[in-house]
Amino acid sequence: xxxLRHLAVAIVVAVILALISVQIGSYRDYQMAEVAAYVVAVAxxxxxxxxxxxxxxxxxxxxxVGGYGGALLMIHLNWPLELVLxxxxxxxxxxxxxxxVAAARLRGPYLAGATLMLAVALPTLADQYAGVFGGxxxxxxxxxxxxxxxxxxxxxxxxxxxxxxxxxxxxxxxANLGRSRIGRSWRAVRDDEVAASxxxxxxxxxxxxxxxxxxxxxGLGGTLLAVVTGIVAPGAYTLxxxxxxxxxxxxxxxGSLLGAVWGSLVxxxxxxxxxxxxxxxxxxxxxSSSIPIAAYGVVLIIVMLVFPAGIQGGLRRLFGPxxxxxxxxxxxxxxxxxxxxxxKEGTT
Amino acid sequence: xxxxxxxGLGGIGIGMIYAAIALSLVLIWRGTRVLNYSQGGMAMFTTxxxxxxxxxxxxxxxxxxxxxxxxxxLGAILERTVVxxxxxxSPLNSVIVTIGLLIFLEGLAGIIYGGQYRSFPAAYxxxxxxxxxxxxxxxxxxxxxxxxxxxxxxxxALVFRYTTVGLRLRATAFNSSVARLLGxxxxxxxxxxxxxxxxxxxxxxxxxxxxxxxxxxxMDSIFVLGFTAAVxxxxxxxxxxxxxxxxxxxVLSYAGGYLGNDLVLVYGLVVLALVLMIRPSGLFSSAVARxx
Numbered sequence: 001x002x003x004l005r006h007l008a009v010a011i012v013v014a015v016i017l018a019l020i021s022v023q024i025g026s027y028r029d030y031q032m033a034e035v036a037a038y039v040v041a042v043a044x045x046x047x048x049x050x051x052x053x054x055x056x057x058x059x060x061x062x063x064x065v066g067g068y069g070g071a072l073l074m075i076h077l078n079w080p081l082e083l084v085l086x087x088x089x090x091x092x093x094x095x096x097x098x099x100x101v102a103a104a105r106l107r108g109p110y111l112a113g114a115t116l117m118l119a120v121a122l123p124t125l126a127d128q129y130a131g132v133f134g135g136x137x138x139x140x141x142x143x144x145x146x147x148x149x150x151x152x153x154x155x156x157x158x159x160x161x162x163x164x165x166x167x168x169x170x171x172x173x174x175a176n177l178g179r180s181r182i183g184r185s186w187r188a189v190r191d192d193e194v195a196a197s198x199x200x201x202x203x204x205x206x207x208x209x210x211x212x213x214x215x216x217x218x219g220l221g222g223t224l225l226a227v228v229t230g231i232v233a234p235g236a237y238t239l240x241x242x243x244x245x246x247x248x249x250x251x252x253x254x255g256s257l258l259g260a261v262w263g264s265l266v267x268x269x270x271x272x273x274x275x276x277x278x279x280x281x282x283x284x285x286x287x288s289s290s291i292p293i294a295a296y297g298v299v300l301i302i303v304m305l306v307f308p309a310g311i312q313g314g315l316r317r318l319f320g321p322x323x324x325x326x327x328x329x330x331x332x333x334x335x336x337x338x339x340x341x342x343x344k345e346g347t348t
Numbered sequence: 349x350x351x352x353x354x355x356g357l358g359g360i361g362i363g364m365i366y367a368a369i370a371l372s373l374v375l376i377w378r379g380t381r382v383l384n385y386s387q388g389g390m391a392m393f394t395t396x397x398x399x400x401x402x403x404x405x406x407x408x409x410x411x412x413x414x415x416x417x418x419x420x421x422l423g424a425i426l427e428r429t430v431v432x433x434x435x436x437x438s439p440l441n442s443v444i445v446t447i448g449l450l451i452f453l454e455g456l457a458g459i460i461y462g463g464q465y466r467s468f469p470a471a472y473x474x475x476x477x478x479x480x481x482x483x484x485x486x487x488x489x490x491x492x493x494x495x496x497x498x499x500x501x502x503x504x505a506l507v508f509r510y511t512t513v514g515l516r517l518r519a520t521a522f523n524s525s526v527a528r529l530l531g532x533x534x535x536x537x538x539x540x541x542x543x544x545x546x547x548x549x550x551x552x553x554x555x556x557x558x559x560x561x562x563x564x565x566x567m568d569s570i571f572v573l574g575f576t577a578a579v580x581x582x583x584x585x586x587x588x589x590x591x592x593x594x595x596x597x598x599v600l601s602y603a604g605g606y607l608g609n610d611l612v613l614v615y616g617l618v619v620l621a622l623v624l625m626i627r628p629s630g631l632f633s634s635a636v637a638r639x640x
Contacts, residue, residue, distance in 0.1 A: 102621055105628040106624060109377070109439075109579070110624060110628060114579075114620060116575060117572060117613070117620050118617060121617040122614075124610065124612075124613050125611070127610060239568060243450075290463065291455065291459060292455070293452075293454060293455030294454075294459060296452075297451035297453070297454075300444055300445070301445050301448040304434065305433050
């Protein structure tokens with residue numbers, strides 16, 4: 001039943017998005033495609049942190065894996081887009097599995113440190129093997145609008161359709177995964193590892209699986225973003241990207257897929273809006289490009305101090321039904337301080 | 349042979365920088381179990397303060413002192429204003445808040461000082477030292493760097509070991525509830541810990557910037573390597589931070605020297621992965637069991 005409900009919602013949303021994309025201009029279409037690509041990556045990360053309780057500061061690295069993998073397949077093998085997207089999921093999942101196995105014993109800050117190093121180190125490989133990866137210039141990626149849409153169909157609208165469709169499919173799959181046995185096991189592991197393993201769950205395998213899922217999502221998001229922007233280059237996969245993904249997941253509300261959408265919207269729209277405002281007030285180029293960065297930092301701090309459950313948590317508190325008592329994590333009973341709010345359930 | 353010594357000494361020099369960053373992280377982690385991702389941003393900002401003072405007065409040491417003082421003040425202010433409310437909540441909250449601080453400081457530096465690369469003076473000559481015709485591969489500036497970090501670390505160790513303030517810091521790190529019951533004002537101790545961490549970060553920033561130029565992201569890669577050094581050392585142990593920093597510096601220097609400089613960060617990842625596979629909580633970590 002849940003599957004059917006999620007599918008029905010996705011189809012309705014798809015129709016609405018298609019209608020919107022026809023109404024808006026090509027720049028807005030482009031932004032829509034960008035948001036959808038980020039949604040895919042952020043959704044995987046929010047699941048990893050919010051459900052399985054592991055932190056990754058380096059999912060940008062898996063986006064790079066997906067982006068470069070997809071670009072190479074398109075350039076050298078001329079694979080069609082659907083196959084490239086599927087392949088990039090597989091490639092990123094495999095790299096996530098390798099990293100997940102290596103990092104399975106790491107906890108908290110040690111895991112954060114390892115993923116941080118991964119995010120910084122991986123893009124330097126692109127410079128080193130410039131013959132394959134194109135060095136600083138990167139590789140350019142182009143896709144063609146299919147012929148049946150007609151020659152006058154705007155390419156950005158096609159991009160928006162492709163990325164939104166991919167994002168909706170991923171969201172439906174992840175929503176079901178979160179409600180499945182695996183999702184419940186992840187929550188059990190997150191709330192108490194020892195209790196979970198005593199109950200017969202294989203903690204290490206579940207944690208690696210969460211890493212694989214989030215890496216696969218990041219890989220797909222990376223390929224989609226490469227298709228949207230038309231280029232893969234090391235400059236796109238900096239630490240800033242990884243931190244941006246984390247920011248979006250937290251802003252939206254950890255563990256909430258709808259929150260991933262809010263977070264991605266903020267990630268794409270707010271910087272360009274703030275840059276425009278700053279530029280229209282006659283600030284110099286360097287200063288106006290720094291204002292969104294500073295504002296971003298301020299927003300992160302304020303959200304964390306005032307609304308630790310993120311946008312989706314805030315919305316739920318305002319409009320949603322009162323949280324049932326059973327949704328309070330069992331930790332509350334044992335610890336002096338209540339567990340923070342973003343550990344509450346949420347796979348909306 | 350000459351190359352071997354050159355790379356080794358050069359590695360110790362840069363390793364002391366990583367050690368200073370690692371020490372600043374360990375100081376905060378021990379007291380509050382907060383990982384300060386904004387440490388690199390704080391160090392960058394205090395280096396800008398030094399740069400402003402130096403370019404106005406022309407006196408290097410005035411700038412040096414200004415950086416250290418502003419590091420102390422910045423650390424204390426940040427702890428009191430934005431970090432304090434997150435202590436005791438989920439660890440993710442403090443991670444996000446310090447990442448937010450990092451982004452804010454980098455953006456603020458961009459707004460105030462612009463994004464261009466600026467050169468930053470070194471205290472002493474950066475020309476390599478020689479014994480006869482035998483080049484050592486280090487400069488007086490490197491010697492000063494190593495000496496300054498060592499002196500600061502030694503002073504910290506003495507404070508920890510022999511003063512009342514040090515005893516309070518250790519007691520709070522060991523068990524803050526018990527320390528509070530014994531009449532230690534935890535809040536002040538934590539603020540002091542952040543201030544000291546700000547000081548070490550500022551020291552690292554002033555010492556490393558002559559070789560990297562100064563711009564809003566100038567400390568990013570240094571911070572990541574300092575973080576790696578702290579994780580290798582075990583996050584809990586000041587000794588581990590220094591050992592981890594020097595170890596990482598030397599290994600990266602040899603790897604970069606013999607295998608090529610482009611992949612230094614990848615070698616760093618390999619070193620980190622190897623250490624953590626053998627000891628998942630670092631070389632010198634005191635915590636054997638994980639709290640469940």
